[in-house]
Amino acid sequence: MVWISRACWRKYGNFVDNLRLHVRGGSGGMGLPRLGGQGGNGGDVWVVAKQDLTLKRIKDRYPLKRFVAGVGSNSSIRALKGAKGNDVQVSAPVGISIITDEGRMLGELNHEGDKVLVARGGNGGSLHSGFLPSKGQIRQIRLDLRLIADLGLVGFPNAGKSSLLTALSHATPQIASYPFTTLRPEIGKIMYEDHKQVSVADLPGLIEGAHVNKGMGHKFLKHVERTKQLLFVVDVCGFQLASNTPFRSAFEAVQLLTKELELYKEELLAKPAILVVNKMDLPEAEEKLRELETQMENQEELSQLLPEDMIPGSFYHFKHIVPISAQTGLGLSSLKALIRRSLEEQEAMKTESQRSEKLKELRKEVPAIPKPTWGQPQSAWEP
Incomplete structure (x- = not known):
């Protein structure tokens, strides 16, 4: 070691x-x-x-x-x-x-x-x-x-982020069965049949306390700032960083990841996010997945059972929870389609918001037509 x-x-x-x-x-x-x-x-x-x-x-x-x-x-x-x-x-x-x-x-x-x-x-x-x-x-x-990418893969060490990036794109990050394999950001491109490209950043694995610069701390977290959306990647069976650290379930991993992002910069929680549940090829994965889905539906109540320093101030309500196996390819085609749809929806919302703001500005520039006063001839108040 x-x-x-x-x-x-x-x-x-x-x-x-x-x-x-x-x-x-x-x-x-x-x-x-x-x-x-x-x-x-x-x-x-x-x-x-x-x-x-x-x-x-x-x-x-x-x-x-x-x-x-x-x-x-x-x-x-x-x-x-x-x-x-x-x-x-x-x-x-x-x-x-x-x-x-x-x-x-x-x-x-x-x-x-x-x-x-x-x-x-x-x-x-x-x-x-x-x-x-x-x-x-x-x-x-x-x-x-600070990397610029459409998506940032967020997860604790050994969650399978590097394997996922390799399976989704043409990037070839180092992959091994021990934590901290990814020690530098890696960028991959998801290619679609109509030649659309989506950039994905595999970022160095977080550890608990990253917000106070433990482990790779700020070297990781600052790269999250310049991604449009986040992909939370968790091991369906949970993880244990080392023999002297506590075991964390998939549900606890989600809450800890949320907490670390929140403590570093609360604005990061405003980014749209997809929860990717990896390693579905492992034994008992289906049972663990159902347990996680139930927990995520009631995360506010269940989080009260966690230690206080693990509970985030606000919770991510993921619109999509996607089970995959980066190793076997299970669920990857669905994830690719979902990623594209999510980014296109975000871009459409941004365009609509910009259009609304522009209309507001134009309305401010147009002078208001004065209201008529009783007794005045019509020509006095007509524009």
Whole structure:
């Protein structure tokens, strides 16, 4: 067991999900007083989204983690308007939030080609500045990876999330019969016959206390924030993380998962979720499933029998409970169809909500027609 722990630590140590960089815009060029010449502006530093890139690769390629843009050219007799300094572009993975050391959000990279200005170059010297240039911005920024996926698989270690992702998509995460096999986020794509694609993130397994950063803690939970929906994955027969930890039934696993999400960020419970009950190929699985379904119908009452620190403040009322076996393929076709339908319903609701908001805004812009006053001629109040 000790050997496994050390191997897991080494592998996780190679995964980088945040990176601190020093960025500086270029200084402006000198102006030319006797001819009124203007120096060129300094170059800017941009962060640009690029597919198939990792923060680990950036860290290895640029060990100093310093990015400085070019200086603007001085004004001269040959070129009264100095040339702008060269911009610097820092490539970063899709799914990055860019934050200053002071906590100010500079922007997000959600799609390939998205770019965010992180350090502006200084102005060139001109008449207004006494022909003296200004320096560029200097910042310490953090690139924080928060995955973007349609679905996030949420479950305790060894619930079968990696096996499910492999069965649903073309991803090939590491799978083994011991906890903490998944030590870094994995993204897979569910492909449909009409070429529709749905992205699914298999995230490192939670443990009790993740909200206070136990285990992988916040390294896991922050990735949940940028998924549209959640797939709770539980072992129908329950689980036990280690010999010195208590056994948890499938019902207890659901409540603990809900509690961890709630304590980390309560807004996460507003995400639509599907409950996936895995390992239905095991003996007594049908009996355990019926027991779980009954418990979920009465979870508020039954939760009172649990220890107080396991009871969430609010409960997930799953619209769908789907029994599957990632190992044998049982129920996977139904789950795939349900996932797509759920996402399409969410998108339709979002579109309708946006349309309603737009109508409200338009109504506010239309001036109200004054009501007629008795005794006034009709022409006085007609629009």
